[in-house]
Amino acid sequence: MARKYGTDPICSLDYAFQRIGGKYKGRILWHLHIRDVLRYGELRKILDDITPKMLTQSLRELEEDMLIHREVYLEVPPKVEYSLTKVGKELVPFLHHLKDWGAKQIRKEKLKPMKVQS
Amino acid sequence: MARKYGTDPICSLDYAFQRIGGKYKGRILWHLHIRDVLRYGELRKILDDITPKMLTQSLRELEEDMLIHREVYLEVPPKVEYSLTKVGKELVPFLHHLKDWGAKQIRKEKLKPMKVQS
DNA sequence: CCGTATCCCCAGCGATACTG
DNA sequence: CAGTATCGCTGGGGATACGG
Secondary structure, eight states: OOOOOSOSSSSHHHHHHHHOSSSSHHHHHHHHHSSEEEHHHHHHSSSSOOOHHHHHHHHHHHOOOOOOOEEEESSSOEEEEEEEEEHTTTTTTHHHHHHHHHHHHHHHHHHHGSOOOO | OOOOSOOSSSSHHHHHHHHHHHSSSHHHHHHHHHHHHEEHHHHHHSSTTTHHHHHHHHHHHHHTTTTTEEEEEEEEEEEEEEEHHHHHHHOOOOHHHHHHHHHHHHHHHGGGGSOOOO
């Protein structure tokens, strides 16, 4: 394999986007920040638009990039917990900022449709 | 059309990622921050791995989302300048920190290949 | 409960040529 | 100079079924 990402990163910004880009990674990191520790099934419920395949895939890549930690408990029934690593936690302020920015834009959009009026 | 993005955003974080995600948008915003104003041809040179199609497409979407401003000068030869809007500038701290984070990870990776040694 | 294994689709991206 | 127009590809993502 040797190529996890489509292309080599052009710069550090590119590098960062390759790691936290994708459809679900931002939200996964965010919820792990909010709840601190989450089990596989909990993540699946929270991100209720995700398939098991995509969830596993996203989690594996985040783990490989050292952004999250995976703790397996050898029990019956099995139990697996995910949490942010130190490196992953360093991204929290930025996710927060980005989230606030997004919320602000959404609020603005909601006020716009008034454009078409007499 | 009516659907510029594949899916409706699930939350504000999702919303934000839909706007600045994609392969080039982050870098475009970043360079507009650094250089303040850039012409089409200048952007094309700086992002030297981009095709005119992708550059135009990215710029149009960023403009539609009010993150950048497009100023056309009716001259011969034609001249078009791009710059960040107020809303776009609000993303700069985020991009800055994300870039620093990326740079830090890259530095770490460079020290790792020592793993395979006697 | 926590995942794999398959198969498939499509939107994002790329290459190239052309134009006001 | 600053873009369009066309066509083609490919890998990220989706649906569904199954396994330890």
